[in-house]
Amino acid sequence: MRYVSRTMRLLLTIISSLLLFASPNLHAQHSSSEIPLQPLSGGFLTVRASIAGHEGTFLFDSGSGVSNITPQFASKIGCKPWGLISGAQMTGQRLDMQRCDNLVVRLGAFQSEPGTVGVFDLAKVLPPSMSGIDGTIALDVLASCTVRFSYVHHTLQILDPGSVAKSIELSRSMPIHMVRDAEGMALTVNLPVHTTDGIAWFELDSGNTSPWVLVGRHLASNFELDPTVKTPQRISLSLTNGSSFVGSARLMDLILDGNLGTSFLMQYDVTVDLVHARAWVHPIAQ
Numbered sequence: 001m002r003y004v005s006r007t008m009r010l011l012l013t014i015i016s017s018l019l020l021f022a023s024p025n026l027h028a029q030h031s032s033s034e035i036p037l038q039p040l041s042g043g044f045l046t047v048r049a050s051i052a053g054h055e056g057t058f059l060f061d062s063g064s065g066v067s068n069i070t071p072q073f074a075s076k077i078g079c080k081p082w083g084l085i086s087g088a089q090m091t092g093q094r095l096d097m098q099r100c101d102n103l104v105v106r107l108g109a110f111q112s113e114p115g116t117v118g119v120f121d122l123a124k125v126l127p128p129s130m131s132g133i134d135g136t137i138a139l140d141v142l143a144s145c146t147v148r149f150s151y152v153h154h155t156l157q158i159l160d161p162g163s164v165a166k167s168i169e170l171s172r173s174m175p176i177h178m179v180r181d182a183e184g185m186a187l188t189v190n191l192p193v194h195t196t197d198g199i200a201w202f203e204l205d206s207g208n209t210s211p212w213v214l215v216g217r218h219l220a221s222n223f224e225l226d227p228t229v230k231t232p233q234r235i236s237l238s239l240t241n242g243s244s245f246v247g248s249a250r251l252m253d254l255i256l257d258g259n260l261g262t263s264f265l266m267q268y269d270v271t272v273d274l275v276h277a278r279a280w281v282h283p284i285a286q
Helices: 006-016 071-076 161-168
Strands: 033-036 045-051 054-060 082-088 094-103 105-107 115-119 135-137 146-150 155-158 177-179 188-194 199-204 212-216 233-238 244-252 258-260 268-273 278-283
Touching: 045 135, 054 071, 188 233, 188 278, 212 233
Parallel strands: 054 135, 199 258, 212 244
Antiparallel strands: 033 155, 045 054, 045 105, 082 094, 094 115, 146 155, 146 268, 177 188, 188 199, 212 258, 233 244, 268 278
16 A cells, blocks of 8 residues: 555555454365456555355455455344454554454355455545445455466456466466464465575565565665665565566565565566465566
8 A cells, every 4th residue: 555644554554464364264166267356546456246145345455364344344244243353463563353254255256165254444544535345355265276366457367277277387386375374364475585595475465555565674684775774775576486576665673574565566467376385476568
């Protein structure tokens, strides 16, 4: 999210870096399905989805950890939120929320098994211009799938084996860390990045629509960044599959190594195999 106001800064911290939330158990789809995404102000993308048989408009955020719904949407589907899901923002601050269980999520032709979603009041952090959002769809909904995400072309594809082979034939794979915080219920994906001392793991976060890669201050020297500088700095990154990225970075006090947002996704589409923990990145033709 763009760092143009306190609201948007808060939104970046809360929505893009929630490492909380619960993951439904899903069955894999055997045919490819392309799900359109719609651009929204601030660089966000939305997706139409059905939860518990009720249609809604949701943010799509690969860094959110879990799919969640607003209290108003929970009331609409007849759920009384209960319990506690605890996690941490990427800055280390604890966040708590309640949950709704046994909900089926549909994205196009894809359908999840009954599972858990969080309940979070987006109205407290979204500007009025982004009203009408019913929650967030995250990678947990796709935990048994291989997906290809294009931020530039506004598409999310659930791939069958044949489509996977075609998608990856011209690029090398790399291992990913599948981050399962909140007692194993969350799901975010970290990509491997070379440093002078070893491999760092950067979260793939489509909700970070700032113009910067975010880097943990503890890795400043590994990327030849000045830890005393508060303004953005130039950075050069090399992923372990040979892909490279040059852009702007901002140092922050993080509990993770770094965060690859839409500045990275403007250059690469990403295919992620969430079953076998592999990823491919595909340069976007200019």
